[in-house]
Amino acid sequence: MSQKPDEYLIKKVIRGESNAYAELVDRYKHMVYTLALKIVKNREDAEEVAQDTFIKAYSSLKYFKGDSKFSTWLYKIAYYGSLDYLKKNKRRVETTKLDISEEYKIASMDDALDGMEAKERAEIIKHAIQELPGEDAVLITLYYFEMLSMNEISKVMGLAPNTVKVRLFRGRKRLAKILENNLEKEIIHSYGRK
Numbered sequence: 001m002s003q004k005p006d007e008y009l010i011k012k013v014i015r016g017e018s019n020a021y022a023e024l025v026d027r028y029k030h031m032v033y034t035l036a037l038k039i040v041k042n043r044e045d046a047e048e049v050a051q052d053t054f055i056k057a058y059s060s061l062k063y064f065k066g067d068s069k070f071s072t073w074l075y076k077i078a079y080y081g082s083l084d085y086l087k088k089n090k091r092r093v094e095t096t097k098l099d100i101s102e103e104y105k106i107a108s109m110d111d112a113l114d115g116m117e118a119k120e121r122a123e124i125i126k127h128a129i130q131e132l133p134g135e136d137a138v139l140i141t142l143y144y145f146e147m148l149s150m151n152e153i154s155k156v157m158g159l160a161p162n163t164v165k166v167r168l169f170r171g172r173k174r175l176a177k178i179l180e181n182n183l184e185k186e187i188i189h190s191y192g193r194k
Helices: 006-014 019-040 043-063 070-088 106-114 118-131 134-145 150-157 161-190
Strands: none
Touching (some): 043 070, 070 150, 134 161, 150 161
């Protein structure tokens, strides 16, 4: 059975067939939850943001023009909903200062990762992304895991495409540094040093 296009389901929902919305929710629930979790950093809060996102999207679906993909539109709702949730609870998106002059040993990190099994590599990367500041984690997730383009990410986050490109570059450097540090700890631990 082939998957029905988003546009088909949206038209059904607008015509009053609300059960078609359940298919859209099922299709994007993981994506919305993951994005919210990267920002609010708490599972229960992310679930609340995800629920609010789908409620808001449902009530606003008649205003969806189709200028962008439905997933991009939904990401934008989730992104701003997450930021609003933080603001409402007097929390901030975590950010860190980047020292651009510092060199990162990306090549040696890649060599170390190449020797690992794909599953272990994915787990290490997943944990490293969780250590990134909120906005960096969101950018990395949207670009590499959700496969959004720079233009789609700029629409979701309300940033200029060049800004997205620069922040993605910086986020990758931060991720490389986290991975490098984590791999060094694992290597040292595996040889019995403290």
